[in-house]
Amino acid sequence: MTTDESALLDLDGLRVELDTGRTVVPLVRDATLRVRAGEIVCLVGESGSGKSVTARTVMGLTQLDERMTVTGTASFDGVDLFSLSREERREMRGRDLSMVFQEPLSSLDPVYRVRSQLREALRRRERLSTRAEWDRMRQVLLEVGIHDTDRVLGSYPHQLSGGMCQRVMIAMALLSRPRLLLADEPTTALDVTVQAQILELLDRLRRENDMSVLLVTHDMGVAADLADRVVVMYAGRTVEDADPLSVFTAAEHPYTAGLLACIPPMTGERPPVLPAVPGTVADPSGLPSGCAFHPRCPRATEQCASADPPLEHVGASRTACWYPLSRASEFATEGTR
Known part of the structure; x- marks a missing residue:
């Protein structure tokens, strides 16, 4: 090729x-x-x-x-x-390059709050003031459809649903654009x-x-x-x-x-065995x-x-x-x- x-x-x-x-x-x-x-x-x-x-x-x-x-x-x-x-x-x-893995609950660290894990990912790419860090983390959570940002940032992974954890994982991957x-x-x-x-x-x-x-x-x-x-x-x-x-x-x-x-099949007769x-x-x-x-x-x-x-x-x-x-x-x- x-x-x-x-x-x-x-x-x-x-x-x-x-x-x-x-x-x-x-x-x-x-x-x-x-x-x-x-x-x-x-x-x-x-x-x-x-x-x-x-x-x-x-x-x-x-x-x-x-x-x-x-x-x-x-x-x-x-x-x-x-x-x-x-x-x-x-x-x-x-x-x-960023990656979102399978099984978000096993990919997120269970002993750290979401804010700590997002902050670590953010600091690998750029240094911001504390206020700018919070603003950036809130912004990326909003982008992935999480609106109660402060609650999620203060939560541990086990306190969130599987879908919410996956959104957090996507947000983490998107922090550096x-x-x-x-x-x-x-x-x-x-x-x-x-x-x-x-x-x-x-x-x-x-x-x-x-x-x-x-x-x-x-x-x-x-x-x-x-x-x-x-x-x-x-x-x-x-x-x-x-x-x-x-x-x-x-x-x-x-x-x-x-x-x-x-x-x-979505239409027609259902087969007895797939x-x-x-x-x-x-x-x-x-x-x-x-x-x-x-x-x-x-x-x-x-x-x-x-x-x-x-x-x-x-x-x-x-x-x-x-x-x-x-x-x-x-x-x-x-x-x-």
Whole structure:
């Protein structure tokens, strides 16, 4: 893949390996994606597909573990993220890149009030007077839809609801006005009403602050509502990358089509049993040969079992499949040989 000069974040062939002491496990094998300025890109796939590891590697958090080895290319606004020193990566976090993690109650420190945690994040970026700090913290809480700011600032995380804690986490990430926000399943464990509020909030803040968002999710419905582009990962690599319309009306990779088939229908007759992608996500410590999806794929051939397909343009998508769905006639011909 050639570098896209218009991309704010550009990942090409990202690989993350874990040395367990007995073997080397590829957690991410080929994460390739782009996020342009002002764009929301949804990174989707089943649990264990490498989405969260990819996001944490962009933030420089994976590299803090000495057992991890990171290779490939990752650039942010033309800067090679992997060439930065630990101190330079720390300076970029919060200033240009911020992250909202899963499970806000476990991400916030339970022994400090919200004001202390927001103040610490703020002071990493700038020094203000006490009054200016309070004004800035109140302002960012208002931006994320928290109106009783003084009560929340004086509360401990356990005194707030899950949705309120997630808003605090987003406020903390926005304190420095980052150019790219990485949100790792930010609506996990929240009820559907609060989920909708949080996702609407992210979209509004993206537009108001001219901010890019890489949103990690397993929910294709979320991708349909929010995404400018959808990137599908399976077993640590990108298998499809397209705009939402192309993904939802003409998916090319059988895995993407399988995920879409699992969405319950909103109209018509209710099926007695919801469809499911057969089997389980490939174990990174024992990946099959060839395409990692081939043991679960109804279209797999001997070629799929022997060689991993490249990520290449097929129609409006980029997909990693020897027999993409738009080439059904070619597949039929191949199957008769």
